[in-house]
Amino acid sequence: MRFPRKLLLIVVGLGVLLGLNQLIEYGAGDFQLNAYYARIINLIGINITLAVSLNLINGLAGQFSIGHAGFMAVGGYTATYITVYYGKAIAALVGGSLDGTGVIPVMLISLSAGAAAAAAAGLFVGIPSLRLRGDYLAIVTLGFSEIIRVIILNIPSVGGATGFTDAIPITNFFWIYAAAALTIVIVRNIAASTFGRVLATIRGDEIAAEAMGVNTTRYKVLAFVVSAALAGVAGGLSGQLFANPLNPQNLNFVKSIEIIVMIVIGGIGSITGAVFGATALTVLPEALRSLDQQFPGLRMVVYAVLLILTMIFRPQGLFGRRELTLPWRRRGAALAGAKLK
Amino acid sequence: MTTAAPLLETRAVTKRFGGLTAVKTLSMTVPCGALYGLIGPNGAGKTTVFNLLTGVYDPTEGDVVFDGRRLNGRKPYEITRYGVARTFQNIRLFPDLTVLENVMTARHLRGRQTLLDAVIGTSRHHHEERDARDRAMTLLELFDLHTLADEHATSLPYGSQRRLEIARALATDPKLLLLDEPAAGMNPHEAVELMHIIRRLHDEFGLTILLVEHNMKVVMGICETIQVIDYGETIAVGTPAQIQKDPRVIEAYLGGA
């Protein structure tokens, strides 16, 4: 796509998101969306970012990581910390306040810091871990995630065991879905490129990949770092959502599993699947909430059964590795193929 | 295309696995532009030599030298970048990719785009993608696989998969091509076709080719020089005619008269 056309698309996209943001967060005329539904929509968006970013490392690169919650935590806490302790100052720098346009630079800096911190964590965890295969990698990433959690638990300035309740709620629909869209674009572009193919070779046969000149460790770490950074952004958005403070008790191995269930149900390796899975598994626990209040734990039982049945009867998930392609793209691809003959 | 220095050399290479010596002071000299064969009975150590040349194993003693460069301790992907490409005894195609994509992956190492290029979608990215696709297609046409370009690589018949693996190795732009039992599992007709392909690669592309093979017809038919090993040691080096008459070779294969 030519650059001016790309730019136009971005501007239009942002405009649409802003419009929807106004609608969902504030209503229009007589219409006011129930706050409960607005919240679910927001949670779906955050989970989409988490699921699609996890798909990059688990699905595309084929490296099974159970540590996503850890990166969400690192990014989330860093982002929230920046806003809480430096937010006002940053807003003041541009002559605004956190309630007005000052929130834009604050959010951008906050999320960028979160992404950077999570990326650094991804590098630190990835370099030693990605030398290991399969089960071992899964366990090690789990271990790192738990260590991160315990460390955060012991830091009083970010709330410790009670959670980061000092967070300032600057997240809204716009930021969440802008991030989700960005994540989808990034992961999709990687997948459709030579890098996506390289990741597929690593996933398929590492020895053959090495023989084709691929530095497999480098690419695994790269995918891991990008994936972690995006999880960090999701964390920053989540922790600064109204009445949704980050808490080490929630950012544990169960959370990582929940994200894995999303991409497994949707289809490991499919971005469409990840979006579907994120949506379904955000809505499902809400639908089951009343059941869970009667029988605490039932929600997770349903998850567990869903997981087991999917593995037995449809391990490739709903979409497998396929994507839902838009009609004009399909035609374009066919044209590209015809040109070569 | 003969230069004074050999393209590939092993100098008294030894490889030990704990108590087992798989390769013993093996020296090999492959001149530039050669069609070299490495044969020996089962368990002779041929695959170990192969893995030593491609960086999968490091020599316990001795040196492996390619194009004047010492390969000891280098990782497989580095060695491929220097210009050594290989195929595998048990075909290792990439299962989730199509025929075309399998070959395209081998173009990646010759590209210069970064991850950022891919994410943003710069013109460099588009150029290299198109280039990779075109080169891969050309190679597929060479091997008569272009009609199957969008098929899943693993759905191809065995003989085609072998040809695809060779095409993929070629896509890395190698100076030296290492073929690990390329004729394995082929019927006589396919083996003859393979011989044509290998000879074409050698003559038209000026490639230096080293092959490990059990199929004597193929080896004797195309190799200019053959090295015979047994129990990890060289027992003979020469032309096919010389090797066929060498009493030590005959004994190694038939266990003595």
Place this chain on the structure above:
Amino acid sequence: METFLQQLINGLSLGAIYALIALGYTMVYGVLRLINFAHGDVYMLGAFAGYYLANALDLDANPSLFGAIVVTFGAMAACAAIGVLIERFAYRPVRGHSRLTALITAIGVSLLLEYGGQVVFGATPRFFPQMIRSQVYSVGGVQISNQNLLIIVVAIVMMFGLEFIVHRTKIGTAMRATSFNLSVAKLMGINTNFVIAFTFALGSALAAVGGVMVALAIPRIDPLMGLMTGLKAFVAAVLGGIGNIPGAMLGGVLIGLMETWLSATSYSTYRDAMAFAVLILILLVKPAGILGSTAVEKV
């Protein structure tokens, strides 16, 4: 010196529990190359099975060694059955699939047991009846409770029993053969399905012993108790060398000792993280574990 000995006893007793659970992990990994994530929860079920049995036998009012033995064997039987059921209905259907699929299935089963346990038993912790009246012996300034002693003795007896089964019986040989190469074992006429089921039964029974023993010393039990303990026992199995039975015992003892020692320092809040730190270290330095041996992948 007394504190050192005291911690040694505590550490050995904790380590014995980890060892009992670790054995199950290591045996299943040995035959199936599967990390049975749900194994820690079988340990929890052992504690609960023991709880219901002990209450049925009214052991709180009439503590007795005989009663404790009955409860232990009862829990072992219950968990052996559960282990076999899990294998049959959750793991066997995915046996041909990728290891990733099996791992995810195992995670699913683990969650099912934990939260299913919450639904069935309720999330509030229960208190295990005192099957054996607690007694503390003072030996040279060191306090040894009879429970600690019992745990250590029982664990040692169980391990000898296991070694006997694995090395002196036909089924044990079959287990070892299957763990070397499943398809070849099948060709040699071994009923691998039975052997695998037996392995699960054995490992689960040992975990049940661990559950009952722990409940003796720390009577508070809840459906999520298996999560952390299970993970740490898994670390112990990896530390000793996954797939290696003496390794599991060694690993268990080491983790128990390390954890006890750490609890006594000012870093006790990092206790849980320590096990993971150990795991990461061992996987980076010697992934085969202390007693394990590396297998070379054939190219």
